[in-house]
Amino acid sequence: MAEINLDWPNIGFAYRETPVRFVSDFVDGKWDEGRFSTDSNVTINESAGVLQYAQTCFEGLKAYRTEKGDIVCFRPDLNAARMAESCKRLCMPVFPVDRFIKAVVETVKRNADYVPPYGSGATLYVRPYMFATSPVLGVKPAVNYQFRIFVSPVGPYFKGGAKPVSIMVSDFDRAAPHGTGHVKAGLNYAMSLFAIEHAHELGFNENMYLDAATRTYVEETGGANFIFVTKDGKIVTPKSGTILPSITRRSLIYVAQNILKMDAEERPIPFEEVKTFAEAGLCGTAAVISPVGRVTYEGGVINFPSGMEKMGPVLQKLYDTLTGIQMGRIEGPEGWIVKVC
Ligand code: PLP
Numbered sequence: 040m041a042e043i044n045l046d047w048p049n050i051g052f053a054y055r056e057t058p059v060r061f062v063s064d065f066v067d068g069k070w071d072e073g074r075f076s077t078d079s080n081v082t083i084n085e086s087a088g089v090l091q092y093a094q095t096c097f098e099g100l101k102a103y104r105t106e107k108g109d110i111v112c113f114r115p116d117l118n119a120a121r122m123a124e125s126c127k128r129l130c131m132p133v134f135p136v137d138r139f140i141k142a143v144v145e146t147v148k149r150n151a152d153y154v155p156p157y158g159s160g161a162t163l164y165v166r167p168y169m170f171a172t173s174p175v176l177g178v179k180p181a182v183n184y185q186f187r188i189f190v191s192p193v194g195p196y197f198k199g200g201a202k203p204v205s206i207m208v209s210d211f212d213r214a215a216p217h218g219t220g221h222v223k224a225g226l227n228y229a230m231s232l233f234a235i236e237h238a239h240e241l242g243f244n245e246n247m248y249l250d251a252a253t254r255t256y257v258e259e260t261g262g263a264n265f266i267f268v269t270k271d272g273k274i275v276t277p278k279s280g281t282i283l284p285s286i287t288r289r290s291l292i293y294v295a296q297n298i299l300k301m302d303a304e305e306r307p308i309p310f311e312e313v314k315t316f317a318e319a320g321l322c323g324t325a326a327v328i329s330p331v332g333r334v335t336y337e338g339g340v341i342n343f344p345s346g347m348e349k350m351g352p353v354l355q356k357l358y359d360t361l362t363g364i365q366m367g368r369i370e371g372p373e374g375w376i377v378k379v380c
């Protein structure tokens with residue numbers, strides 16, 4: 040059991056400082072051996088590449104306490120690989136995949152008391168990130184970088200836990216058409232803040248992005264991919280080069296096809312088709328599967344048959360299987376679960 044006693048069901052999705060973080064510096068063309076630090080502050084030059092040209096990217100994964108009391112991480116190799124792609128796209132040095140996984144495991148282990156208890160509804164969010172530390176003035180990559188990992192206990196991403204959310208389609212685009220690519224950093228999270236705040240002001244939980252080039256296909260939200268269920272029970276999820284390749288989505292498709300023996304398909308999804316779906320959800324590390332009950336757009340409102348009270352039955356089955364694997368109730372595919380301690 041965790042020794043830290045927070046009001047686990049109500050901690051929300053927020054930063055909570057924990058004692059230890061991992062820090063490694065890239066200087067003179069190589070990564071140092073790294074260290075564990077109790078200092079949660081970062082001091083950098085006023086002209087650091089991250090401050091001037093936003094040369095930074097991040098990852099997100101979770102550590103779980105299993106039914107047996109172990110602490111495990113879910114597929115950290117995929118976060119390492121995706122971060123490597125982000126770094127290349129941003130002209131940043133790659134932090135080696137094996138060192139990434141080891142650093143995640145060690146950082147979680149050193150904060151083990153902050154991994155919420157099994158069944159509490161909370162988990163430990165793990166945030167690896169990298170940023171340019173050395174000064175630049177002309178538009179060019181920096182020379183020095185820092186890679187860090189902090190952890191924070193978190194509850195559900197949306198207030199109300201598993202209650203369906205209501206989302207809107209706004210006029211705002213996050214990525215330019217054919218723009219900054221599919222790497223996580225390329226999605227430019229700062230550009231998504233205005234659309235999310237706008238949706239909140241109008242009483243919605245989130246904003247759905249359409250593709251910026253034609254505004255006719257479903258993309259994703261500011262922090263999650265979409266997953267839909269057709270009226271005949273098939274799983275469909277948008278295929279697009281300008282959304283984040285969600286590890287949760289990829290895992291859910293695998294679970295659907297190989298464990299639940301359901302039809303699951305990744306393909307472009309015209310917004311026009313959304314009104315025909317039986318269930319809709321947002322999927323991601325933070326969102327897990329958060330059901331969507333309603334989508335409001337310029338032309339009207341789509342109310343999914345699954346309603347605003349609870350998750351629909353098909354997404355619930357997927358949710359139970361995925362979280363069952365993460366919490367050690369169901370044996371997952373080889374390599375998905377990495378034991379911390
Ligand atoms: N889309 C965006 C924009 C995200 O920030 C996230 C969260 O990381 C996701 C999708 C879901 O990705 P994953 O399942 O890898 O957490």
Ligand code: COI
Nearest residue numbers: 099100262323324325326
């Ligand atoms: C995640 O699910 O890890 C995300 O990155 C979503 C959000 C917190 C940005």
